Amino acid sequence: MSAVRVWSKPARVVLVLAGVGLGSAVLAFLGALFLHVAPANSVSQEYRTQVDWVVYPEFEQNWKLFAPDPLQRNVAVDARVQTIGADGAVATGDWHGLTAEDWAAIRHDPAPSHLDQNLLRRAWDFYESTHGENDAKAADGSRGQLAERYLERIALQRIGRGGDRAIQVQLRVTVTAVAPPAWSRQQTDTAPHSRELPWWPVGEADWKGLT
Structure with missing residues (x-):
């Protein structure tokens, strides 16, 4: 015992x-x-x-107690770059579907990456919170400039250097409202609405740390 x-x-x-x-x-x-x-x-x-x-940042919630407000729109972000060749010729590339890549990586994955789910979405939320509908608002403070650099570097990392030197990058955002259920009387405009951001210059420093 x-x-x-x-x-x-x-x-x-x-x-x-x-x-x-x-x-x-x-x-x-x-x-x-x-x-x-x-x-x-x-x-x-x-x-x-x-x-x-x-x-923040680990336990953030996207809804409020007693008043849930889930996301009711789909946001798709695309990007393209303008390059200059060795002969001085300037060319504008095709749109590169950044959000489409994330969706493709998430679908049918039982344990999708946190980056695939949230990195681009949060970057756009950050940009919207600092700029609203005014794309020239970055001069108002460092947060706006940081939001632009964040989106720009994500786009450059996804697209990659390629052959010719990139001199500018541009993003396009398409917002589509989620249709209400069939039994609802709510009227919602479900047509996609696109917004092209200004061209942002690309320098060698913008590639620093990107793989």
Whole structure:
């Protein structure tokens, strides 16, 4: 018959303190998540910085508690580059379907890559949040310029260097609203709406770190 292990008093104190600390951390974490998804209130506004520090980027949610608002549109991003050859001739390439590549990689994959699912989508969300409908707004702050460089480098990485030197890159975004269910009386314009962004110059520094 094995002897019953008896914890010493200091060991019991340590275990109790560890349990209390772990339980408090779990409750604080769950409280931060609740404040993040709950409707705006005085508590969430006062502690917004602390809540964002806990939630972002790993635990972000795309909906609000009691008022789910799932994405109701499909966004397709394409890109093309303008190149210059050794003879000085300038050529504009065909549109390269960046989103189409991601969709093809995700379909029929039981464990799709997080990058395939979110990298391009989040990059476009970031651009929209800084520019809105004004593509010339980047001069208003560094966030707008960062959003442009982020999209530009994603496009360059996907398209690759190729033969001739790229001198400009352009993106096109096509937004298509998701049709409502057949039983709904909601009227939705499901026609695709395209938006071409300005040409952005490409320098050697824009390729740095890209493979």
